[in-house]
Amino acid sequence: MATVIAAAMGGVYALTAEAAVTCAPSMFKRQMFANTSFSGTPLTTDCDSAIDQDWGTDAPASGLPDDRFGVRWSVTRDFGPGGPFTLIASGRDGGVRVYVDGRLRIDLRGDLRGDARGDLPTPGATAVPTPVSAYGPMPVSQSVDLTIPSGRHTLRVDYVNRSGAAEVAFTAVPLSRSGTVSPPSPR
Template identity: 50%
Template structure:
C-alpha cells in the first residue's frame, strides 16, 4: 500500500479546534472517515464484502492503484477473502483526448468514467487477467472509479491511465 498524507498515532484523528468564550474545544473524527483526497490522489475505501455495501471499514488516500496483497488481508479488520476496494478520483483532463487504460487484477475489476462502466472483468479467476482499453475522455473534469473484488485466493490489482499519441 502507498498511503498518502500523514500517519502515526498522533495523527490518527482529524481535529477540529474552536474557541468559545476563551475556552478551547477539540473534537476528533476518525482518520478512516477521510472524505476527500487532493487530485491526482485517489480516495480508497475498503469493504468487508464484494458488493460495496454498508460503511467502508477503512478510508484513506492512495497515490496509485497498484496492490499485491497475496493471500493476506488488505487492512486490519478485513477478511483475506471476499473483500472489495474502491478507488475514486475526480480530476481535470484539460482538453481531453485519447487515453489508454491499463489494468490487471486477480479477481474482479471494473472501471467507470463519470459512473458509466468502461471496463468489466468481474469474475473469480485463478490467475491475473490483464487488459488495455483505449478510451477518448472529453475535456474538463471527470471522475474515474475503480472497483476491485477478491473472492478467494491471491489478491492483486493495478490500474493506470496514460494519454495516447
C-alpha cells in the same frame, strides 16, 4: 480522529471510516469493505497515490477478512484539453471494473461463481471465466482506448477478492501519437 498508517511521499494515509476524507487532486480516495458488494459503511477510507497493490493472501487492512472483500478507488481529476487515453486494468482472483463518469468501461470478471455469490453484481450479466492454472487464478488484464473530453471527469475502480492472492492495478495513459502504449505487466 485520523490515524496515519504510512507517511511517505505520495504515501497512503489511513483514516477511520467515519472521518471525512478529502484527498489531494492527484490522489485516489480508497474505501475498503468487508464484503464484495460494497454495501454498508467502508471499514477503512484513505488516500492512495496509485492503484497497484499486491496484498498476497493477507487482508489489505486490519479488520478486513483475508478473502471476500471489496476495494473502491475514486478520483475526480482535470483531463485538461482531453484527448485519447488508454485505460489499463489487471487483477488476480476477483473482478475489476473501471468507470468513467459512471459509465462502465472495463469489466474484468471472475469465474461463473461470481454472479451467484454477489461479486460485482450486474443483473442479467454473464461472467467471463477466469483462466485457472495449477497455482490458482491467473492474472487477467484489459485495456480500452477512448477519447475523454476536456475538463474534469470521475474515475472509479472497483476490485473484489474471492479467495487467495489479491492483486489489482489500474492506469490511465495518454495515447501516444503512434497510438500505442505498453500495459503494465502482470505480477
